[in-house]
Amino acid sequence: MTAIYKREMRSFFTTPIGYVFVAIYLAISGALFAATTLFSMSSSLTEYFSYMLFVYVILVPLLTMKSFSEERKTRTEQLLLTAPVTLPGMVAAKFLAALTLFASCQLVAALAFFILARYAQLKVAVIFGNLLALMLVGMAFIAVGLFVSALTENQLAAAVATVGILLLFLLIGYANQFINVYWIRFIFSCLSVWTRFQNFGQGVFDVAALFYYLSVTAVFLFLTVRIYDKRRYR
Amino acid sequence: MIKVEHLVKKYGNNYALGDVSFEIGEGEIVGLLGPNGAGKSTTMNILTGYLSATSGEASVGGVSILDNPLEAKRLIGYLPEQPPVYPDMTVDEYLNFVYDLKRCELNREAHLNEIRGVVKLQDVRDRLIRNLSKGYRQRVGIAQALIGDPKVIIFDEPTVGLDPKQILEVRNLVRSLGGKHTVILSTHILAEVQAVCERIVVIDHGKIIANEKTDELARVMEENAHYRYNICGPRSEVLTALRGVRGVLYAECAGERDGEAYTYLLELSGGTEPRKAVFRVCAERGWQIIGAADAGGDLESIFIKLIDRANAPKTNAGNRARRAEGKR
Numbered sequence: 001m002t003a004i005y006k007r008e009m010r011s012f013f014t015t016p017i018g019y020v021f022v023a024i025y026l027a028i029s030g031a032l033f034a035a036t037t038l039f040s041m042s043s044s045l046t047e048y049f050s051y052m053l054f055v056y057v058i059l060v061p062l063l064t065m066k067s068f069s070e071e072r073k074t075r076t077e078q079l080l081l082t083a084p085v086t087l088p089g090m091v092a093a094k095f096l097a098a099l100t101l102f103a104s105c106q107l108v109a110a111l112a113f114f115i116l117a118r119y120a121q122l123k124v125a126v127i128f129g130n131l132l133a134l135m136l137v138g139m140a141f142i143a144v145g146l147f148v149s150a151l152t153e154n155q156l157a158a159a160v161a162t163v164g165i166l167l168l169f170l171l172i173g174y175a176n177q178f179i180n181v182y183w184i185r186f187i188f189s190c191l192s193v194w195t196r197f198q199n200f201g202q203g204v205f206d207v208a209a210l211f212y213y214l215s216v217t218a219v220f221l222f223l224t225v226r227i228y229d230k231r232r233y234r
Numbered sequence: 235m236i237k238v239e240h241l242v243k244k245y246g247n248n249y250a251l252g253d254v255s256f257e258i259g260e261g262e263i264v265g266l267l268g269p270n271g272a273g274k275s276t277t278m279n280i281l282t283g284y285l286s287a288t289s290g291e292a293s294v295g296g297v298s299i300l301d302n303p304l305e306a307k308r309l310i311g312y313l314p315e316q317p318p319v320y321p322d323m324t325v326d327e328y329l330n331f332v333y334d335l336k337r338c339e340l341n342r343e344a345h346l347n348e349i350r351g352v353v354k355l356q357d358v359r360d361r362l363i364r365n366l367s368k369g370y371r372q373r374v375g376i377a378q379a380l381i382g383d384p385k386v387i388i389f390d391e392p393t394v395g396l397d398p399k400q401i402l403e404v405r406n407l408v409r410s411l412g413g414k415h416t417v418i419l420s421t422h423i424l425a426e427v428q429a430v431c432e433r434i435v436v437i438d439h440g441k442i443i444a445n446e447k448t449d450e451l452a453r454v455m456e457e458n459a460h461y462r463y464n465i466c467g468p469r470s471e472v473l474t475a476l477r478g479v480r481g482v483l484y485a486e487c488a489g490e491r492d493g494e495a496y497t498y499l500l501e502l503s504g505g506t507e508p509r510k511a512v513f514r515v516c517a518e519r520g521w522q523i524i525g526a527a528d529a530g531g532d533l534e535s536i537f538i539k540l541i542d543r544a545n546a547p548k549t550n551a552g553n554r555a556r557r558a559e560g561k562r
Binding site: 002003004007010015074077078079080082083085086 | 310
């Protein structure tokens with residue numbers, strides 16, 4: 001498992017993907033931070049955090065699109081699947097690698113908060129709550145991305161489909177404004193990533209949301225394992 | 235070392251494997267032979283745990299690959315049809331990765347050095363696999379299979395796409411692995427099996443149609459001898475005369491003309507007597523035999539015959555009966 005993790009981390013930086021991801025992440029995050037706080041004379045990070053969610057919709061697929069699809073295309077998955085490694089181990093290694101890169105970027109981006117702290121009184125709890133929420137959303141998104149990547153051997157298809165699914169997860173809450181049927185609204189709000197994120201933005205530590213994000217992650221990782229398991233039985 | 239019992243694999247409604255059983259002893263080199271799409275790769279994919287079987291049992295070194303895949307996979311080195319190499323890694327990085335992946339416990343430097351020596355990769359250690367030729371990539375694939383010194387090594391068509399010199403090298407390498415390792419080599423190239431393997435398992439349409447020692451396969455399959463004669467003389471008369479000879483089961487004119495001689499294909503019952511009789515018949519009539527050659531017994535024709543027989547047992551048996559009748 002550690003072997004796959006290490007290889008995965010390396011492959012981010014032997015291909016342009018890792019560099020593109022880090023560069024775009026930090027650039028957009030920096031621009032958003034400047035625009036929402038420094039330039040608009042505000043010490044509230046709420047806007048920054050909620051915009052970042054939309055950035056993830058574009059960036060996370062970049063990170064996950066080739067995880068499994070490339071292995072399938074180049075047939076290297078045959079090496080992994082015939083090596084003494086369990087399927088959950090293989091999926092976990094890929095997940096942790098993507099999460100490592102993602103989390104490091106967000107932590108580096110968070111250094112910008114110190115600039116703000118020089119000029120304004122920041123509520124530390126709110127910031128940590130928001131960062132934690134971002135991480136959780138990132139985890140869930142990565143799990144979705146890995147799942148889609150395991151479905152196809154075409155990277156581009158994986159990326160586009162992931163963007164679509166993530167947008168749906170994010171925007172499904174908005175649709176509720178136009179729907180009168182109670183049970184549909186209930187289901188939509190259950191699925192909505194956005195609704196749950198709002199609480200963190202107000203500095204409320206929402207245990208239900210924590211479980212929501214963790215279970216979305218777990219479900220999609222489990223489905224990824226199942227896809228591989230099922231493919232053996234074709 | 236390897237035991238496969240009643241293995242069945244269904245894809246939808248198609249049987250890729252229908253009840254395949256065989257056993258391979260320790261240190262044996264066995265050729266898995268069959269036309270394309272016969273079920274060779276499926277068999278190997280099941281043995282290596284890449285695919286699961288619909289029913290049946292497969293075990294390696296006494297460990298069931300279906301019940302205890304992790305243990306079994308440790309005992310196997312596998313080179314799939316397409317070498318599973320990462321183009322963005324250098325050869326050394328890749329070999330180290332596989333070493334870690336297989337949780338190898340041998341001394342890293344010594345073991346990898348030995349393997350690099352065996353497959354002759356020392357010169358390309360720091361090259362990106364992306365930039366290597368097909369032959370070198372194949373060697374990296376072989377090196378990968380050897381890492382961890384597995385008891386069983388499985389090669390799926392290891393010489394496809396290589397030049398003749400590389401083919402010879404790979405064959406020698408495979409042969410040198412025997413004794414210490416149990417080797418399964420799949421191929422549709424007969425010369426390869428003949429050159430390398432001690433035993434042949436012929437598989438076609440998901441069924442095993444022969445499982446014999448390489449040199450015995452010819453004997454088992456071919457109780458009758460096939461000869462190609464070049465005889466000067468009027469074609470139809472020669473043919474009639476040949477068909478009248480005792481011990482000639484079948485004769486036909488291949489139609490190729492060599493000067494005044496025609497080529498005839500004969501199937502003779504065993505022993506040297508029929509050949510003497512053919513000579514006598516021709517000599518008495520003043521027809522010169524200007525050439526005679528063994529036309530059967532090579533794996534190629536046995537192979538084709540085996541597969542024909544398996545596919546259409548009735549028609550073939552019918553032909554044989556008809557031939558025998560015609561002779562009488």
